[in-house]
Structures are given as structure tokens and as C-alpha cells.
Amino acid sequence: MTASTAAEYIGIQECRGCHEDAAASYGASLHGQKGFAKQFDHACETCHGPGGDHAAAGGDAAKILSFSKGLKAAGNEACLQCHDQGAVMYFAGSIHDARSVSCTDCHRIHRPGQGAELLKEANEVALCLTCHHAMRSDLMKASHHPMREGKMTCSDCHNPHGTTTDDLVAADSINDKCYECHAEKRGPFLWDHVPAREDCTHCHNPHGSNHQRLLKARVPYLCQRCHSEPRHPGTLYDASTVNTRAIYNRACLNCHATVHGSNHPSGQTFMR
């Protein structure tokens, strides 16, 4: 239900009369501070709309924006009044918005949340896992980014509020995101490895893997999905070849060490 646009603002003191706890928690929250009040001077009514009709009707819940069930969109609009910019600019219409994930599903507004982002859970990874719990098994795999150690978090790579890229990657492309921490792979190289230049996730699963270096499959078989050239790339590596250099330890990468790209004039097969 929406509040009447003709209603008048009544101020937080009036609200406090009936909603003492909510007003107190608002006052203690980030939004309730003096600096913000200079920009948004209607306090509770900045989000809930003018409360005049609501108060006059003795607190009729139908006469104020309450953001209860079925009014998630209205709640989001209230937040977007101020936050429709920067990292949140693409929220409206984003995959989370389209799947009815509202601002208040992740953030607390009244009661104190975690950190400056007012998160509902103890940390960001825990928050994301409440819906994306299939990711938990990836994070627990042997090869992983330092997320379970608290050195990285989901939003280091993703913008949950929406992006123009697939999978909410917070950069112009997947590779552009990876290069932020792995700038040594950025090149350009004299010899670029084509799939690596296009998309790191052709070979890597950034969320976690059972294989070294977050690889999607075991080397040499991963390499053999694309390489079947004469000599060793097409060779069948089975139990009879365990102790050969093409499969032992780093397998193909024992020799093709600069597989992301080589800057060596003789590096076209990434061995220099």
C-alpha cells in the first residue's frame, strides 16, 4: 500500500511517539547521523513517505509505506532514491532485482548490521552463501582463492547490485577483473595464448577446484581438450605413462611454463 502523496510530513518526534524502538535504532544507525540529515531531512519519512495520514488515522498501516511482503519493489525504490548511483546504478532490472531479491534481503536498515554496508550476516561470504550455498563446496576445495581465510570476499569480483556483464562481474570483462590482482598476466604478450587472452574461465574456475591453480580439469587432459597436434599433444596418457614428464607433477606445464603468454621471441609454444 502506498502513502498518500497529499499527506504531510510530521517529523521523527511524532514517529517516536509510537515507534520508540525503531526511532532509536534509526538514530543510532548510519542513516540517522547529523551529516546525512543535512541531505535527507525527513528522517523516517525519507523512506516511508509522509506520515501525516498514517498518524491521523491512528497508525493505520495501510496509510504508510511499510515495505512488508509484496512491497519489495516499493522498498527498493525507497533505497534507490538516494542509492541509484555508483555501484548500485544497475540494480533496477538486475538479476537480483528481477528475481525479487530486495535491498532488505541483504541489508539491515533499522537494527545495526555488519560493517558500513549494514549486512544482515556476519560477513559478506556468509551472506551470499545463504542463497548461493552451492558455492560452499567450491570454497572448501583444495585450490581456492583466500576467501575462507577472510582475505577476499565475493564483492572483490562481483557487484551484487548489478553490472552490464554476465555473472555480475564488476569489471568490463572477466579478464579485466582478474588482471586487477594478476596484472602479470595482462600483457599483451609477444605470443598470447588465445583462450587465455579471451577469458580466464576457459581454463580456471575462480570459485575453487580440486585441481591445482583452480584449473577446471586435470592437466594434461584439460590441455588435450584443445590440443591434439602431432607428437605428444595427441598422445594417450594412461597408467602406463605415470612417470613421464608429460603427465608427472605439472604435466604439460613442466615445459610449457609461460602458458598465459610469452614475451620471448622464441616463445610461441610457451616454453620460454
Add this chain to the structure above:
Amino acid sequence: MKTTRAFWAMVVVVLLAPSLCAQEPDLQVTGEAAIGANDVNAKDGEAARFYEYREIPDGLEFSLFDIRLKTADYYLRLKAEDAGQSDERYDLAYNRYGKFRLDYRWDRIPHNFSYGAVTPYTEASPGVWTLPDGLQSQLQGILGDNGTNLPQAMDVLSDALANAHGTPLGLERRRQELDVDYSLSAPMTLSLHYQDESKEGYRAIGAPLGFGNVIELPETVDQNTRQGEIKLSYAKKNMSMDFGIAPSEFENSLSRMLWDNPYRLTDQTPPGKLTYLLGNGSGAGQMALAPNNEAARYFFNGSFKVLKTTRIRASLSYTQLTQDADLLPYTVNTGLEEAYAGALSAPRETADLGADIANAAITLHSAITRSLALNAGYTYYDYDDASEALSIPGHAILDQNWVDEPMDIGYLSYTRESYYANLAWTVWNFTTIEGGYKSKSMERERGDDYEGKNTEDILYLAATTAPLDWLSFRGTYSVSDRDWSLENGGNVVYPVRNDALFAFRRYHEAEREREELTLNLTLMPMDNLGFSFIYLTALNDYEQSQYGLESDDHRSFSFDANYTLGKHNFYAFYGEEENEGLQSARQTTFPPHDVISNDPLNDWTAILADDTTTYGGGLDLAFMNDRMHLNLSYSYSKTDGKLLLSSPEGGNPDAAINFTEGLDSTEYTVAKAQLIYKFNDRLKMSIGEWYEEYTLDDIFRSDIEVDMVHEGYAFYLGASDPDYKYLVSFVQLIYSW
């Protein structure tokens, strides 16, 4: 040193902060500090993986100091985690509400690979790995120029490897970040971001010589990345925009790695083209390391609320990548000058490479009615290689042989485009149905000999409903079909030598059909009881790929449960995941190995599967009127890596010999028990134990050896990843104010 500086800077700020704020009448000072001690017991010996990204000190630990000063106008927060440790982190945050904000973070991230690595090499100077000349000349003398007396040479090298010395394998990142937002006026904000990250240490790298002589060495890493951003944002009620520039610079203090050939001291012209015998060729090898490079991104983002419920957003960016590092010579083998006079020179002085990236996106979101929303958009990403063309007369293979193969180096350029539209219809206030279409394309061009385009059509349908307070459901289904312009001709067949007979496709461009389904059910039958189920499946079928990756499927199911009883909390989770890929290839003709066979009997097929099971749970029990808490938690994860090989009888070899055990299996278990007792509102104590176990069962990497000289002339660092069992007992005092 940086640790000490960061720590003491923090101390100074903490001491000064209260006096600076003493005049504030409404000042609130809150905070928390935790100090404790650990007793770390490695049941099966120390393992680097346990400390992979962290330090668990065996002894005193200053795990947290967090102070927050707050008034109605601003807050100041200083936080130190794991002070003095190799994973320490410091945060400083100052926020003058609505006016000025500053965040500074200093973070140290270890990345330990192995404690067991050994090498006979010595690092003479950064990136230069040498062996005793005596060993090289001894082996050269034994082998001569024709690889004679091989067993005797191997015995000598094995003796040297037996006396190899330990070498560290681990990296450390030190990252500092500064973010400043200054609101010039209510609608306008100036933002600055600066990040400086160093990465130092050693990691394993393959450093081959010849065709059979694999050598694994520590690669010296001493790199630094600096990136910044300056952005001006403007936001009014119905519009916002920002624009700015983000430069980035990567600097590697080492441009190359140089290492001795154990089998040879002096350079030699090899006896024949593309032949290699131990003892031939170069006295050393040289490899190019990651080159210095720079990037500069210019960007604009804008959001415009053109109607009450309609937004148009646009993002534009242009990025320049440049890489102009000095180029190395073709080889360090002076013996190759006979084959090509310029072999010891670089083809040109510097790389002179670059790329221009243009990125544009525009999206529309419109709530056409209260129950119907339209989303549409277009994205464009163009990676245009702008490198100076380079022709080379040939190249040196592994510093051993010169190959006369003149070549114009072909650089990759590509363009991605996509457009989409979808409608979201909300019915009965609690159900949203969304359907849409997306078209994606990828056009590639490399040199003069390759140009191809993928186009993909994607249809998707999603439904979200919450008909009852305790029930919600989300489901998404999508189907996509990717075509390839070269599927019916052109450079589709790889390799080209047998193009009529060998239809091998690379999966990143091959035709593909994909189906994805996601089901998410959440139940809350009681206010204090919740369940969540998720089922995911993604099936990729490369239907035209007779060889290469033919299918790649993912399925997972997961379940979460939470229960609260008064102040007691319980949770549990369970998940199963399957990843399975089917791939095929055809072997070379035996001998001479240089032609792919035409005979289907030489086909082989591999099914690679990773099956993961994850489960765990925990509880938090509150006693004595919330004065005492008992936390118990347990988690377990196991991934079985499986491989099933097959090949038809009559080929060469005529049958695949499957491994009798799984390919690679890992298990990870963590169990923790913690008792927290609150003495009063300010002081509490935590005491407990925590057990962690990791196992690796890998047919190629478990118990990795150093000396493989007798089985392929190779030797490794022996950088093992051993199983571990750690039991950590801990006690901690936490004081809040």
C-alpha cells in the same frame, strides 16, 4: 619493516585519537581487543597447505584491536587483525557523514606452496640459477657431444640431487589501499582510489632444456602493481553520472630467468636440426618473465530516470594497454649463431605491444505498469590489438636448435556483442514470472589466417513466488544454441594437416547447445526453523565436435537448515556436486609421431569426473542467562577426481590402461569446539580446540619425487603437498569497551 611501521603507526593513531576528540561532548568510544595463545600440534609433520593463506602462531596471538570513536558528525575506526603476523591487516576508516570519507587498508597475504622443495641450484643473483661448474663440466665430459655414457652421467646427477638443498616456495602479497570520497556539494563527490601491491617470494616453474630435460626451479617473484582511480560523481534526484580515469602499472623487477644446463657447461652447435641428446646444445636456458605493462582506463557511467519508473543507464569506457618491455634475444646459446647470425639478438629492441579496449553498454529498465517491467540492453566490448607488426626469421627451440620458419606474428583481436530483452510480470503480488531473450556474439581475428565468429541465442524463463510467509521458490531455466561461422568450412579443423579426416574443435568456439536449470526452494515452517534446497544443472553439448571436448556437464544439489530454540542456534548443510567432461582425440601415427593418424582405431576417449560431497553443521548453545556459550562446528568436504580412458582394440596402443585408483582425490575436515564465558559486559574468555585434516591422494602428485633422472632425464623440486592433521588448542581474552 613494513609490518613494524604499520603496527606502530596504528599505535600512534590510537594514542592520539582520544585526545584529538576529547573536546567532543557527544563522543562515544567503543571497541574490542582480543589477545590469546595457541598450542599448535602438527600430528603428521608441518604442511605448507595448512598455512597456505594464513599464519596460526604457536604461542601468543594479538588477534584483534578495534576502536571506534563516534559523534553525531563523524566516526573514526581503527582496526588491527593478527598484528605482527604474516597475515596481519590494518584498517583505518574516517567518515564525516555526508561530507568526507577515508578508508585505508594495509593487508598482508601469505601464499605458502611447500616446505619440502629442494634444488641443487643456487640463486647467484635474482633470477639467475647456477650449478657448480665442476658438476656441469663433469657431466659434459661423461656425455661428450653425442650423449654417450648416459647411465654414468645419470648416476652423477642423482648423487648431486641427493645433496640438493632446501629452497622456500611461497609468496607474500603486501597490499595497501586508500579510498577517499569528498562531497564537494550535496550532489557532487570526488573519489580517489589508490592501491599498491607487492608480490615477493618464490614459486615453482618448469624450466626445460632440450626435449627431454625437464627441470623444475624456483621462480623468483618480485613484482609490484600500482593502480589508481580518480572519479567525479554527480547525483540528483532523477539522474546520476560519474566519469574518471583509472591508470594501472605493473612492474616486474626481473625480466628474465636464466639457468644452467646440468648436462653441459659450454655452448655447442647441435649436430642436427631438431635432434637432442643429453649433453648437446646450450650451457644455459633463458626464459622471459612477466613483462612490465601499463593500462589506462577512461570511463563514464550515467543513470537517467527519464520517466517516473523508467531508467536508462549507460556505461562507456576506453582502455589502453601498453607493453614495451625490452625483448630478450632468440637464444642464449652461442652455438646457434652458426644457424642464424642474429640468434643472440632480439628481433627488435622492445616489445612495442598494445591493445585498445572499447566498452559500451546501455540498458533500459521500465516498470510499464505496477505489475509489468521491461528490461533491455546492449553491450559491446572490443579488444583491438594495436601492436606493432613483427616478422621473425625463425626461432630457437629450448635454446637447443634453430628452426628456420619465417613468421609474421599474428595478434588476436576480438569483439563481443550482446543484446537482450526480458519482461517480468508480477501476479498476485507474490509471484514474478520473467522471460527473455539474449543474443551474444564473439568475433575473432588473428593475423591474416584466422577470422571466425560465434553467435549464441539464449532463451530463458524464471519464476519467483512466495505464496505463503513460510514458502518461497525460485526457478530458472535457460536454453542456448551457439553457432560458429567456420563450422562448415574454413579453418575449422585442427590441426590442418589432416583437415579432411580429423574434425577437432576447440571448445571455446565450437558449436554448443546448453541447458541450465536452477531450482531454489526455501521453507520456514516456523519462525525459528528454516530449510533451503537448491538444485542446479548445466549441460553443455558440443554436438559438432567429433573430437575435443564433446560434453561438459555440471549437477549439484545442496541443502541448508537452521533452527533456533530460545538463544540456542543450530545449523546443518549438505551438498553434492558432479562435474563430468567427455573428450576425444586421435593419436599420432607411430612412428614417426609427426602426423595425426587417419585410423579411427587410434582414437581415444576420456571421461573426467569430479564428484564432491560437502556436509557439516554446528550449534551455539547459550547457558547461564547468556553468560556462557558453547560453539561446536564440523565441516567435511571430499572431491573424487575420476578418469575413465578407452581406446579401440587394434590401434596403437590398442587399449587404454586405466588407473587402478582415482585420478586425484582431496578431503578436508574441520572440527571446532569453543567455550565462551562472559565475566561481565566487558570481559569474556574463549577457550577451545580445533582440528583440521587434509588428505591428497593423487596418482601423479602424492609423494612427488626429486630425482626422476632415470625416468625421463627430469628432476623436480619435490614440492610435495602432504597430508596433514593439526590440532590447535586456544585461549583468548576479549575485552570490550
